[in-house]
Amino acid sequence: MTKKFKLSASLYGHSLDVRSVAVTSNNSIVSGSRDKTAKFWSPNRIDTGYTPIQTYRDQKNFVIAVLYLEPTDEYSDGLVVTGGNDNMINVYKPSEPFTTFTFKEHSNAVSCFSEYSTKNSFLSGSWDCSAKLWIAGKPNSVITFTGHSAAIWAIIQLKNSNVVTASADKTIILWNSNGTRINSLSGHSDCVRGLLDLPELNQFVSVANDATIRTWSYAGETLNILYGHTNYIYSIARCKAAGDNSFVTSDEDRTVRFWHNGENVEHFQLPAQSVWSVGCLSNGDIVTGSSDGVVRVFTQNESRFADEATLNKFNEEVEALTKQSSQEIGGVKISDLPGREALYDPGRKAGQMKMIRESGGVVAYTWVEDGDKSHWEKVGDVLGSTDKTSQDKTMYEGKPYDFVFTVDVEDGKPPLKLPYNKGDDPYQAAHNFLAKNMLPSSYLEQVVDFVLKNTQEQYVPPSTEYVDPFTGASRYTPAGGNSGQGFTGANLDPFTGGSSYSTSANQPKPSSTTVSSSEQGRFFPINSYRTFEMGDSNVILGKLKEFNGKGGDGSNESINESYLEELVKICNGPPDDPNSFDILFKLMDWPDEIVFPVIDVVRMAVRHKKNNEVIARANNGSILEKLLSFVSENCKIANNVVVALRTLSNLLIHEYGEQLVFEHRFDIVENVTALGVLNKNGQIALATLLLNICIVSLKKKDDVGVSVLADVVPDILTKLNDPESQFRAYVALGTLLTGSNSLQSEIKTKVKSNSGFVSALQSHLLSRQTDLEEKRRNCASQVQDILNIGF
Structure with missing residues (x-):
């Protein structure tokens, strides 16, 4: 067992x-x-x-799944499934x-297969929560196994x-x-x-997403738990040539591990x-199958x-990706960028740019339109990556920390890791640690005390003062049912008419109060995302049922209404049935004329x-590509544009959506600049999204993005005519001007040279007829002060 695996x-x-x-x-x-293909390879x-x-x-x-059935008398070459x-x-x-x-x-979706003891037969598992036994040549399944409450990911005999x-x-x-069910086993x-x-x-x-491997007796008794993986374990296969108790596993941390008699004897990346x-x-x-194709x-x-040359090249690629896991460019981890396999996908339009991760660094490509010869053309290397590691930092899960504590929670279990950076909120760090490891919340104070003692830091509670620039109030006061991240009156529904769909049924119009500039304080900078919160899942369900059977792939096939009822539950939190997400993505293929309630489900769901x-x-x-198709000059359905803009804003409030939007920020900005005339709700959604993109660009220290947004x-x-939308755009601009010290001079120069904007600014400074116009004027005045423009 001392020999090492190498690439063949x-x-x-x-x-x-x-x-x-x-x-x-x-x-x-x-x-x-x-x-969408499968391939058969022979030595x-x-x-x-x-x-x-x-x-x-x-x-x-x-x-998703493939299987090979060995030859029989009926099928002398075997069968591929x-x-x-x-x-x-x-x-x-x-x-x-x-x-x-x-x-x-x-x-x-059919997610897994395995052989069955009867010749020419096999088992299948599906996201529909069922498994089935099939015999080649018979038109229907022989046995159906039902009892799981979520997708089946593996099946064996x-x-x-x-x-x-x-x-x-x-x-x-x-x-x-x-x-017939014999037993249900829990442990993972x-x-x-x-x-x-x-x-x-x-x-x-x-094997499971909890990064553990469990061995069971045929009766269902847990015999052993193996640790070693640090992320989701996706696959396991038996290595019979190495012995009765030898197998190999693979995971989300780029690692393959070889196990023999309960020991992880080797691993490679x-x-x-x-x-x-x-x-x-x-x-x-x-044999491995991986995300690089x-x-x-x-x-x-x-x-x-x-x-030797092939081995050296492979090792260099592994080392490069390992190094890239601690590098960033424009605020994006290089290891998160797509590899060259992404160049197989055609561009959406001429001039589209892509950043591609290669072994030597990051390379920019642009899409060249040339009929049948359209292609991605290399532009050049992308500079500016920064290595985040330092001698004073400890790397954990690809990120640098000031401290990575080892915490023994239970005898017989491996110790847990608690990462922490100086200046972090210890309560948030403790909460994240407990949630990740599924420990009782009663441990919170104990963990916080542990962090404070070992870092010798003092806990300073966050300020309760909050100046809300969107209402002019000096302190934030939550309104009934509305999130503090939302705007007063911001989420008025764009769909009008007596029988039309509404995401905010019976929502009262907000009252307005004129607040002087001296009373309201500064309108910017803003460092928390603004979202669109209001909505009624029951109203959305009614619209989904109305449209059911009218969309999809050109057929009139209806979705079972019980699935729709489960689907809308994700508007208010994680669903009981994970398959709801599959239904959601299936409904996203409805025709543009009726897809807007599906987009609105996404808008509400991603708040959680x-x-x-x-x-x-x-x-x-x-989902980002789908939303971009609606936030486009080619989209003629106003409802889709508005709800897609709102959804993009809501995606930003949690880390995965934030990263996705940030990675595509230039595509989003490019699309919104080409949008035609929008109604009031569309303009509000657009201005809010721009503000949020300004916030994420500053948060990620994305100088390139900040510079683009300044233009x-x-x-x-200047293209907006709604006072509330114009106000939000001023807040976005003020946030850029005050949030980026390194580029402040460049931004000021760009803005002051925009004659159209300067003209609009002058006009808004003179207008103060309504409460909204007064609020806009006050914000514009603060922007004027920073730009030092006199009229």
Whole structure:
């Protein structure tokens, strides 16, 4: 067990994440990808490489799961099985690109497969919370297993013929061969992602998002818990060539770990953020599928090592990504940028820019429109990355901290890590620590005391004073049902008419109070995001039911109304059923004319942290691309524009949405500058989003973004005709002017040279007829003072 795994071969051919791999007895490989294809690879018998024998393209959406069934009398070459987000199972003969059988019983994504003891048969698991047994050649499933309350992520048959399923509901269920539940097992604290049978030991193994590996007896007793991974564990595979109790696992921290007799004897990293799937060949080699779209083979056999140049290149890529995990450019972690696989996706329009992570750093590409020859063209290296590590900092989960404490909470368990930076709120740090490790809230004061004693810091409670620049009040006072992050009167619904949909039913109009400049204090800078809070999920549900069956992929297929009722629950917090998110993304494909209530569900859902994370991370942030399609000069549906602008503002209030919006800030700014004439609600939403982007650019110390916004905000302000919207644009501009010390002179020069803005500023300084115009005038006056412009 002293030999080390090294790269044997890299298989290129997929254009997006390789989500699943399966192996054959003769060491061929089947891979499934988000590019909607699966591929069959065979060893080329010349060197360590593989040759793509066939590509399977019948899946209409991402391929999540693949399986190979070994040859039988009926199918002498075996069968390839694929499943994915289109809810379909396709079965192929390996040499043929078209399906031999298609199964359509699952009502949601097909997420996993495994072999079954009967020849030509297999098991499937789905996000519809069911599992099924199939026999090739029979039109319908033979057995259906139902009992989980969330998506099924793994399924296997044990040596004793029982079936085991693992689910996002954190449980594992044992079933007999007739589909009757035997036992439900608990132990994992998060989604269970993989299962493995160890038949010689009468045991099976599970892996989960809680970063633990659990060994179980066939009766369902926990035998052991293995630790080593630091992030979600996605996959597990048996390495039979290494012994009865040997297996390999992969995870979200770029790591593959090899286990033997309960010990992690080796681990290695890949130059890709997520190692989605692993498999083990009969010769002991390990196969991986990862987020960079590459299938890789690793071996301990020196005769199958890749050549020295290939090994050096691979090691350099791993080292570069490890280093990039502590580097930033423009406030974005370099390791979070897409790799070259992102260049397979065509650009949306000529001139679009992309930053691509490469082994030597970050490279900018632009989309060149040239008919059939349109392509991404390299612009050059992007400079300005900064290494965040220092001798005085300790790295933890890719971030530098002044302190990373080791805390022993329970005997027999590995110690927990508590990261802390000087100046942080110790109560917030303690709360995050307890929440992450699912410890009782009663420990809060004890943890805070521990932090304060060990850092020798004194706790200074935050000030209770709050000057609200949007109401002119000297102290914040929450109104009934409205968040302090919202604007008074800001969320008036854009949809008018007697029977129209409304997100703020029966909302009273706010009263206005004139406040003098001296009473209201400064309107800026603002450092907390402004959101759109109001909405009635029951009203949204009514509109979804009205539109149900009128959209989708050109069909009139309706969604079960019980699913819609579960879906709208995410407006008010995390759902009971995680599959609600899948329904949400499916409904986003409704036609533009009726999709606005679906967007509004997103707007309300992302106010809640867990929802924000799930929606922002789903499908590599595809929600951002969808929202950008509505915030576009090509979108002719005013409702979609307004709600999409509001949703982008709400996304920012939690870290995953914030990072997603920040990464696409230039795309957003480019789109909003091209928008046509907006109604009052559209203008308010636009000005609010611009303010929030100013805040995040300053927060991330994004000098490039701040400089761009100094050009954009004054221009857009001149196009607004609503006093409230103009006021918010002035607040955004004032926040830029006072929030960026390093660029203040440059911003002032840019703004003062904008003759259109200077003319609008003069006009607004002279106008004070209504309360709103008075508020706008006072804010404009403060901007004038900073710019030192005299009229």
